[in-house]
Amino acid sequence: MxxxxxxxxxxxxxxxxxxxxxxxxxxxxxxxxxxxxxxxxxxxxxxxxxxxxxxxxSKVTQLEEEITALMNVAKQNERIFLFNNELSFQLLACKELSELRQTLFEGLKAEFGFTHVRLITVHDIDSELANIWRHRIHNNYYFGRLTQSESKRLFGSEVGSVALTRLSAENGQVIFAIASADAAHFYPNMDSLLFSQLRRLLSHLLATF
Known part of the structure; x- marks a missing residue:
């Protein structure tokens, strides 16, 4: 056996x-x-x-790397929060639409290096821009890349990637558009916290002008 x-x-x-x-x-x-x-x-x-x-x-090394990554994300989020808070006060102090546009562009360019920042109001929107709006913006946002013709129509030149949103309906057709030279900076399904906060503030301010 x-x-x-x-x-x-x-x-x-x-x-x-x-x-x-x-x-x-x-x-x-x-x-x-x-x-x-x-x-x-x-x-x-x-x-x-x-x-x-x-x-x-190996496990300890992996955990250390994960902790470092989380700390970097936390620092980045803190930086964005502080910037957004300061920018909000600057925008609230604006008395005219032109001043608001300039403050918005200078703040976002200085902090993130964006190449273009636009507030496109109903007076600027033609059929071509309306088509971009309908084609790209769903659920209030679009993050990603545009075609060459779309980029030139929105920003006057080719760009890497964009973030688009439409403001509240009470302001008519208003598009808030940001462009980065980095093709990977804005991408689908990215976090929209900063963008959504600016969207709410701009909707409020535009209604007062």
Missing amino acids: LANFRNQVLDENLVREYLLDNPEFFNRHPELLIALKLNHHQRGVVSLVERRQEMLR
Whole structure:
């Protein structure tokens, strides 16, 4: 019977399940931690202990990178919040539409390097702009790239990527358009928090002019 058992191929899934069900196995048999050898793509053959240590070091490194990334995002969000807060006060102080446009452009260009910032009011909109509006802006926003003709009609030149939104209906047809030279700066499904805050403020201010 024993001979027959030894000749049988042991199912590795059974071994795996046994070890998972008995996490104290290697505590009872610590000599196996050194005796067992694993292939390593750089160091050849290593012990189970060495392999475990390497996995832990790799996990720690990964967690450190994730924490660093989260901290960078937090710093970026804080920077955007402070900028948006300051810009909002500057816009609230504007007395005329031309002043508001200039303040908006200078603030966004200085902070983010945008090449174009436009407030396109109902008086500026023709059939071509209306077609861009209908084709691109859905659910109030569009983030991404434009065709060459669309870019030239909206901004007078080719641009990398754009953010478009329409302001509240009470102001008529008003398009808020930002362009970046970076083709990847604005992309579909990106976060619209800053844009939506500016949209609400601009809708309020335009109604007062």
